[in-house]
Amino acid sequence: MSDLLRIGELAAQAGVSTRTVDYYTQLGLLTCADRTGGGFRLYEQAAVDTIATVRSLESHGLNLQTIASALHGSVIDGDRDLATGLADLSANLRALQEAAEGAPHAHALLSLISGRAHALIDLALAIVDSPLV
CATH class of the missing domain: 1.10.1660.10 (Multidrug-efflux Transporter Regulator; Chain: A; Domain 2)
Incomplete structure (x- = not known):
């Protein structure tokens, strides 16, 4: 003890x-x-x-409820798991990039969103690889 x-x-x-x-x-x-x-x-x-x-x-x-679900290996957003959520995030980023190609002023916003999403993905992967999960 x-x-x-x-x-x-x-x-x-x-x-x-x-x-x-x-x-x-x-x-x-x-x-x-x-x-x-x-x-x-x-x-x-x-x-x-x-x-x-x-x-x-x-x-x-x-939010703390989402974190608790992730740490306990529970599903996120009803029936979606972390891998599905990350795959959806990646697809959404690609869609945003395609949309930004036609609107130059949106490029800066897309860069910020993309950077934030990549940071979240890196963090999620670190958590998945950590002994906490």
């Missing part, structure tokens, strides 16, 4: 408040590994990485 972290230790290492750890636990983003004799929650060290992943995804505009 010595390698487990109390909520305050986890919060300090992850750079968040204990309220954030508590909220993430309530949403199922974090799982309590054990409890002390006094009832305090204990977390595995990997929870620090999970919090970093969640915060990164949040910074890219994903």
Whole structure:
């Protein structure tokens, strides 16, 4: 049990408040590994990485419910999984690129959208390859 972290230790290492750890636990983003004799929650060290992943995804505009579904391997948007979502995103980017070819002023906007989408794809692939999933 010595390698487990109390909520305050986890919060300090992850750079968040204990309220954030508590909220993430309530949403199922974090799982309590054990409890002390006094009832305090204990977390595995990997929870620090999970919090970093969640915060990164949040910074890219994903909501916590979608993140929780992805971390638990659940479907996203009803019956779509992550691979299907990424394939759809890629197809939509191609369609936007074709549309932008006829409208030069849209090229700058398309570049921004494309950059953001590629960042999200890279992040999704990193998550899929991480031990968190």
